[in-house]
Amino acid sequence: MSFVFYVFKKDFHSELRNRYSINSLLMFVMITISIVLFGIVSETSDSLVLSGVLWIVIFFSSMTGLSRSFVNEEEKGTTLFLQLNSKPLHVFLGKFLLNILLMLFINCVTILLYFFFVSDFQVKNFSIFFLTLFLGTFSISLSSTFIASIVAKANTKGALFPILSFPILIPIFISVISATKISVEGKSFSFASSDFQILISYILVIFSASILFFDFIWKE
């Protein structure tokens, strides 16, 4: 586990100094929320629609920043340095850890801005809402890290990431949007339990697939 932390620490230092991912994520969140505000202007919007819009903001911000974890290494040519100094699994888990941290931070900012500016969005069951947010963040970070590792090896990295991500992330978005709607409607926990089951199963499947296949992706 300590090896994972060392990869995370190296990437965290790099990110703090470059601020490439964090800046692009933050800019994207602010721009998207501004566009949502321009779109709804003074009209009263349904909380159910706004819960879907919230996840659209989160989806596109994750598409902007999370692919950088592996793409940056490929573009700078530092992949070989990592390959020569670490096991593939440690690299994957280290980068996944950083992506979770980034997504948690960005999602906190997104939620705060969303609550502050989009007054029509009112959550009635916060325990469901925050659990959805946590599981959603975890599963998006996990699948994005895995997809980024594949995309980094391709020539058309930028375009390929959202295209590949969309079908893989669909199960997450169906579940998180549904669970967010339940939290907005103020229903009890049992109504959202099937969505959480899907999210947890999804995490287990993608995590197993990542661990099994990452060695082959990492080594050309």
Place this chain on the structure above:
Amino acid sequence: MIEFSVLNISKKFNKKFVFENLSFQLSDSNSIAIIGKNGSGKSTFLKICAGVLSPFSGNVEIKIGSKNIDKTNFFLHIGFVAPYLQLYDELTPTEHLEFCCNMKNVKFSKSVIEKVLEEVNLENRKNDFVRTFSSGMKQRLKYATAILHKPEILILDEPTVNLDKDGCETVKKIVEKQIQNGILVYATNNLKEENFSSNVLNIEKNNS
């Protein structure tokens, strides 16, 4: 006792073989020079030897004593330096070496870092960002990361590229030390460097 066996390695890109059935076997205090024209596949071959690139066919084995080393642990026994090996511009030499120490189970201490940086004459720049380094200084730092864990096998691609006279002397010392204590594999186009080793593998001849 170290045994490094590279057996019948072939590699093809886009259905075309770059090289076929290249083999060599080395044990303690042995070295080999890989030569061949530009584009003959020297670097690809070295990457396969280091375990970072998969061959189309063939196998690379490292045996230390009676123990066969698992492929995922090759990096613990190999040091690799090449012009295309890039370092992190936003990190310092100390941070690079700290990372290597941590990942390769070398106990990290200031004295370990200072000693290896002294060997490559970078001790005065240990806390500067790599982005401020010249290509020669980067090459020296690559040597520091490669020899830090005292690898049994040192793989060098164009060993003295980007280096000045002092740098070349440093490389010569590192190479001599490696040949005494382990195995050296290197690729070169430089006739002077070919003399580092009495064993030569000409990739082109092997493919003709």
